Amino acid sequence: MSTPDHNTRILLDSRPHGEPTPDNFRFETVPVPAPAEGEVLLRTIYLSLDPYMRGRMNDAKSYAAPVELGAVMEGGTVCEVVESRDPGLAPGDIVLAHGGWQEYAVAPARQVRRLDPARAPISTAVGVLGMPGFTAYAGLLEIGRPQPGETVVVAAAAGPVGSTVGQIARIKGARAVGIAGGADKVAWLEELGFDVALDHRSPTFRDDLEAAVPDGIDVYFENVGGHVWDAVLPRLNTYARVPVCGLVSHYNETELPAGPDRSSRLMTAILTRSLTVRGFIQNEFVSSHYKAFQADAAGWIADGSLRYKEDIVAGLDNAPDAFLGMLKGQNFGKLVVQVGADPTS
């Protein structure tokens, strides 16, 4: 492949106040950068879009530094090596990188990981076999610690994290109750083998949840917050564990909701029911659990006990709209932008 001469990329142009809009992003076209010694030039094939990116758009203390204004939006990517100045990688190699929202990126060779296209579709490296899958695995098994016969409830259950959480819960012998928005997602969760799947948009949602958990809830994997959490909290059993992975319903909040202040009631529930509420991001568990995850997940996919769905959007131009839609729950499956041709498919 000849070296290309221009790179289209998407910058953070302004910080959102509340819900992000297309105006927060800016496209630009710049020359393709040249790799230095020890670096590689990468062509983006797939760009992962994930809810955590909403947090990076804020200028607030979070678990990671914000994206600077005028900088390329960050994100995990699956790329083809176009040019290599490192002996460990060659043009044509397919790698997992953190190239961001752009067509080309330069990265140190040691910061990318070579993928084996014969092992699994390469897009899964940012999905079920990548960060979202590992988030589900580590959060559920290390914090949630479901025991056989226990009840695990997961929010945003049709998403790449939630669908994996529910399926691993079942693999471990627990009951899995999934909560999602919309009939198509609920139907898919039933197809995946969730014991119960509930639509949080239903007017009878609270009653539906109560009926779905006759023995209460032992593990609640939190992705959303809001009215789903409000319905779950009263049903948590003594010693229940709550891995807090995301709070997508609150990401666009610009001010605190009206009162009364229920924070002391939340603390009282934690006290009187000996609850464990534990925030996390997957980085924390990489060194201790990533290898086991790769082996377990590959085995479960091979034997059919772990299934996944991808929502692939064509073209970098569509990344902002796809991202904004995801924050409203409009995607169905792991949201990935196909930025360039996939030579493996």
Place this chain on the structure above:
Amino acid sequence: MSTPDHNTRILLDSRPHGEPTPDNFRFETVPVPAPAEGEVLLRTIYLSLDPYMRGRMNDAKSYAAPVELGAVMEGGTVCEVVESRDPGLAPGDIVLAHGGWQEYAVAPARQVRRLDPARAPISTAVGVLGMPGFTAYAGLLEIGRPQPGETVVVAAAAGPVGSTVGQIARIKGARAVGIAGGADKVAWLEELGFDVALDHRSPTFRDDLEAAVPDGIDVYFENVGGHVWDAVLPRLNTYARVPVCGLVSHYNETELPAGPDRSSRLMTAILTRSLTVRGFIQNEFVSSHYKAFQADAAGWIADGSLRYKEDIVAGLDNAPDAFLGMLKGQNFGKLVVQVGADPTS
């Protein structure tokens, strides 16, 4: 000792609405009960008064069943065996029991534990060597897990739990910051060797706390809630642990505080800083840790690294007022009612 003929006891007469009052209690005098086969008749020497008892006065789901209306208020006691119908105990033995707010109680012999008066003052069996001491030990070491050099902050630090938490934190090589109400309690914490002691009633409390934790807070042992928790939360470090042992400032709440609703902000802090917030009561850890606690605590008391203070009130008649005062922070040291003569002192 001849068998006595009447027993004065204190019943729960009505449930408090908000702050309890003396009217919630009722004294009555009844015949002393007779022990059945396998039981002992106990004379109360010391009655422990503890904040958890406030929760038992409510008719609400908590970690233990409420005290029934018309039933004797429950509580841990140190007693002398007056009459025994069990071969394992003899009159004159001193035992730890759960005899409640009364002069005499009957209990199955297997539910009491014989104390060795030569080992420690027998009142410590409901204090530093008993439930409060074990609460501090298990909550700090199993949930807080302080590492050398980390900063541990404890609320209600002059109480029997808090003062033990801070001293064990220092034994384990952590910095201990104690928060208490009033200059006398602050002075005592400094005497105990806390690195910093703060008065939460001071108008400069928030600034004082900020200055006291230049490296943030790694463990916060929660006993109180309210404005102390509000000052602590923004200073918790990534991966901080919060054992939630009590929320005494909220026990008398009859309705939720006015808004805005800060519960989503609390969950966001848990998420973005990978916090662990974990409610507990000591029962959970008895089988796994009680023996180690007894050995460790006795050793620390013997070598002077663990000190304690008792606030002994004379006479069962004064139990209700002493209890109500404790809920307002008026005691100083482990609150114990001396109900009858102590033959060991």
